[in-house]
Amino acid sequence: MQDTSDSMEIAEPEENGQVPNADGSTAASSVLAEVLPGIAVVFGEVPEELKLELIDFGLVSAADRMQISTVLASIGNTATVAGNLGNAFASAQGLYRVSDATLGLLRNGATLAVKDGANLGAVFAHGRIVAQARFIPVTAVSAAQTVAALGPALAMIALQMQLSEITGLARTNIALTSQVLTTIRHGQWAELTALVATIDRAVEKAREVESVPSSLWDSIAGSEASLRKQRDLYRLNVDDHIRQIHRLDARGRRQYFETNAEAMLFDAHALLSSVKAWTGYQALHAARARAAGPEDAGEARLVDAIARDTGKELTSALAETTSLVDSLRRELRIIAEFPGRDALALPGKRRDSNAARQTSARLLEALEPLADALHPPIAPLEAPNVVCAPRSLDFQPCLRILRWFLEDGETLRVLGFPDQVDGSGSISSIVSGAKGMLGAGKDRMATKELVAVTDRRIITAKANAFLEQGEIRQDIPIDLVRYVRSAAPQDKEGRFVIDLITRDENIRWLFPADIDNTEVDTLAAVLAESMTIPDVERDELQRRRSATIKASTKERNARIQGTE
Numbered sequence: 001m002q003d004t005s006d007s008m009e010i011a012e013p014e015e016n017g018q019v020p021n022a023d024g025s026t027a028a029s030s031v032l033a034e035v036l037p038g039i040a041v042v043f044g045e046v047p048e049e050l051k052l053e054l055i056d057f058g059l060v061s062a063a064d065r066m067q068i069s070t071v072l073a074s075i076g077n078t079a080t081v082a083g084n085l086g087n088a089f090a091s092a093q094g095l096y097r098v099s100d101a102t103l104g105l106l107r108n109g110a111t112l113a114v115k116d117g118a119n120l121g122a123v124f125a126h127g128r129i130v131a132q133a134r135f136i137p138v139t140a141v142s143a144a145q146t147v148a149a150l151g152p153a154l155a156m157i158a159l160q161m162q163l164s165e166i167t168g169l170a171r172t173n174i175a176l177t178s179q180v181l182t183t184i185r186h187g188q189w190a191e192l193t194a195l196v197a198t199i200d201r202a203v204e205k206a207r208e209v210e211s212v213p214s215s216l217w218d219s220i221a222g223s224e225a226s227l228r229k230q231r232d233l234y235r236l237n238v239d240d241h242i243r244q245i246h247r248l249d250a251r252g253r254r255q256y257f258e259t260n261a262e263a264m265l266f267d268a269h270a271l272l273s274s275v276k277a278w279t280g281y282q283a284l285h286a287a288r289a290r291a292a293g294p295e296d297a298g299e300a301r302l303v304d305a306i307a308r309d310t311g312k313e314l315t316s317a318l319a320e321t322t323s324l325v326d327s328l329r330r331e332l333r334i335i336a337e338f339p340g341r342d343a344l345a346l347p348g349k350r351r352d353s354n355a356a357r358q359t360s361a362r363l364l365e366a367l368e369p370l371a372d373a374l375h376p377p378i379a380p381l382e383a384p385n386v387v388c389a390p391r392s393l394d395f396q397p398c399l400r401i402l403r404w405f406l407e408d409g410e411t412l413r414v415l416g417f418p419d420q421v422d423g424s425g426s427i428s429s430i431v432s433g434a435k436g437m438l439g440a441g442k443d444r445m446a447t448k449e450l451v452a453v454t455d456r457r458i459i460t461a462k463a464n465a466f467l468e469q470g471e472i473r474q475d476i477p478i479d480l481v482r483y484v485r486s487a488a489p490q491d492k493e494g495r496f497v498i499d500l501i502t503r504d505e506n507i508r509w510l511f512p513a514d515i516d517n518t519e520v521d522t523l524a525a526v527l528a529e530s531m532t533i534p535d536v537e538r539d540e541l542q543r544r545r546s547a548t549i550k551a552s553t554k555e556r557n558a559r560i561q562g563t564e
Contacts, residue, residue: 032096033072035154039161040096041068054094058160058207059287064153065092071150095161152290152300155307159283162307162314163203163276169318169373170196170276189270192230196273198223199280212288223281231278231317234271238320241267245327250471257331261360264328265367268321272370275317282310322374329364329371330404334470336360378406386526388416388511388519393448397467402452405459405472414523416451418509419495420462451509453526454478458500460507476502478530486524496520500527503537 030044046054057065069092202220206212241264244256257264286306292299371377381399389395395415406412445463452459458476465471483501494513498520499506511520 030093031072035068035072035150036158036161038097039157041072041157042093042096043069043072043091044093045091046093054096055161055164056094057092057157058163059203059212059283060153060156060160061287061290062210064156064290067153068092068150068157095157095164097161152303155303156286156290158307159279159286159310162311163279163283166272166276166279166314166318169370170272189266192270192273192277195223195226195230196277199227199277199284202284203280206284206287211291212284217284217288220281220284227274227278227281230274231271231313234267234274235317235320237263237267238271238324241324242320242327245324250469254331254469257328261328261332261363264324265363268325268328268367269370271317271321275314279310279314282306318374325367325371325374329367329377331470332360332364332367333404334401336364375408378403378408378410381406381412384412384415386414386519386522388414388418388451388515388523390417390512390514393417393445398445398450398463401466401470402459404470406454407456411455412452413455414451414453414526416453416509416511416520416523417448417463418451418498418511420447420449421508421510449509451523453523458527479532480504481527481530482533483531484524484527486521498524498527 030042030046032040032042034040042054198220202216205216209216241260245253248256286303289299289302289306381403383395383399387395395417398415402412445467448463450459450461450463450466455478457478458474458481459472460474460476461472480503481500482503483499485499487497487499495510496513496515496517498509498511500509501507
């Protein structure tokens with residue numbers, strides 16, 4: 001929440017609780033009180049720039065909202081965080097998610113500048129102040145007496161945020177019926193959507209009347225078993241897909257994707273829809289219990305338990321779905337974008353490359369809104385500063401595929417294209433023949449190996465297999481590097497050599513003579529930064545040495561005694 005820019009000045013508060021804009025007008029003040037980690041209640045008048053991401057209170061009752069306002073106002077009146085904005089606490093406007101993943105507004109132009117320990121600030125947008133804001137951190141709200149007073153109310157806020165999150169993700173199911181369900185699982189989808197619609201209607205009615213009347217709860221109370229069945233069914237399906245992907249080798253995974261791509265997409269969407277319905281049901285259950293809470297301590301504890309368990313279930317389901325969707329998106333991207341890939345055999349489709357790309361594009365159209373919502377993709381890769389490749393080699397296609405293999409925050413540092421070699425360290429006869437047919441001065445991926453060094457690992461692959469099928473040969477964590485050596489040309493073709501020794505194997509790369517030697521040395525230097533022998537491995541080597549010496553001494557003494 002803090003502004004680190006030196007170019008922005010922090011606005012001081014005016015006596016009336018407002019801040020002047022550049023044109024002399026005043027902007028409404030607001031207070032952001034972080035009541036749970038990453039979740040804030042917004043008070044006062046909300047500037048337009050914040051309204052886009054404001055979440056309504058939903059099933060949080062008017063009584064809970066009043067209680068939250070009263071408690072937070074008492075905090076503000078005894079601290080500097082509220083200042084002249086005490087009246088703002090009388091008007092709770094909604095909920096706001098305060099996290100790195102969702103603070104797109106503040107990251108992309110509007111910045112909350114802070115002062116005096118994140119107590120006072122002004123919201124900047126496009127170089128001007130749009131509103132004064134006070135930020136109360138969760139540490140101030142988490143005082144023991146505050147938690148005791150607000151516990152059930154905060155649990156309802158947590159449930160409402162969970163319901164809002166899963167509802168937003170489930171909206172991407174709009175494309176599913178037209179893109180995928182024309183061929184499979186109409187009956188399953190109809191059964192699931194009927195349950196989802198029933199819970200959605202109940203939630204909307206509860207929000208309209210700001211309570212969960214007995215007649216409304218009775219209309220859905222018997223749905224728990226069916227909702228649990230749907231949730232567990234699709235969770236098992238998704239778990240099975242993930243286990244299969246992790247268990248199989250590269251060829252087996254490719255075949256599994258070819259056979260099950262549509263089913264994987266369906267199960268991912270269905271899991272989110274079932275979890276959305278389950279979360280809505282639990283939120284209604286908690287709201288019903290919360291209404292009885294003031295007279296029944298057990299009901300109040302039930303609200304906390306529902307919020308806790310529902311949060312865990314939602315987190316787990318989103319993690320599983322994200323893992324499956326990421327794998328599916330990467331595979332479909334490779335098929336759709338690169339014509340060299342083998343045809344994807346899907347039910348009812350011709351087994352040729354054109355049909356495969358069309359099918360992949362159709363599935364991607366349905367998948368990507370969900371994939372982007374679950375896990376925004378890494379930006380397109382640019383060539384790193386160090387590329388060990390002949391000038392005639394077009395490595396841009398490799399970057400387009402490599403993008404889908406990198407993790408969040410992972411940085412590509414070096415890209416290299418050594419010659420493919422056989423087990424003896426020489427260019428294989430097949431590769432040599434291919435290189436000869438291609439002609440001097442025209443390198444092709446068929447003769448190259450791909451080496452990508454990031455700040456976390458070393459990825460190697462046969463370049464043509466990587467382009468055509470997305471196959472990776474090795475994925476070596478950078479902390480497994482033990483020794484690196486860069487040697488001068490050692491063969492008649494004048495190729496530069498890099499030897500890489502990891503914890504488990506020795507690797508040799510041979511770079512053609514027409515690659516700049518300084519680039520090869522830089523690649524070796526980047527790898528050398530990670531050279532280390534962990535203490536546990538050093539101790540193990542010393543133990544082996546000690547045991548060998550003892551065994552040799554014992555054997556020698558035995559021979560001497562035998563001779564005597």
